Amino acid sequence: MASKLHQMQAKATQVSNYMLKNGSAYYKQLIEKNKQHIRDPPTVETCQNLAKQLFYTRLASIPVRYEAFWKELDYFKHLLKHRHELKIEDAGIAALFGLECFAWFCAGEITGRGFTLTGYHV
Structure with a gap:
């Protein structure tokens, strides 16, 4: 059991050292790759504004989704009426x-x- 613990500690140390050396480069590469999704300036206020926009956009989409639901239900009713054609x-x-x-x-x-x-x- 003690040898397993020692192996796990050694592996954790290895991973920690790797992240210490390469974590910053990975972060920079990730940010550069996804630059088109970043809003300037990247502040808390911008994040709060985006969260509000997402919430109200989804809220505004409810009538469209409600209408689509009823269309699907009508299609299902039609299938039930004409189930001999199924x-x-x-x-x-x-x-x-x-x-x-x-x-x-x-x-x-x-x-x-x-x-x-x-x-x-x-």
Whole structure:
């Protein structure tokens, strides 16, 4: 056990030294590569302004998304009315989508219970 701890400490020291030597160059390269996304001046006020713009832009997009939702719902109602025209491929895709939603629900439930299958902590 002590040898594993010593190995981990040595590896951590190695990584720390590497970051100390190359971290600044990596940061500069990253900033240069993504320069088009940086707003000048890069201040707290600019960040707060951008956060407000993002919030209100998303708020303004709600009616468009609401309308798109109702169009999708109308399309689904149309499919239900004309289900005799439904192709097997479309039914398969719908079944796979439903199965995926159920799987994500189950994964969320398991995660919420602390990664236990029964809900009891052992």
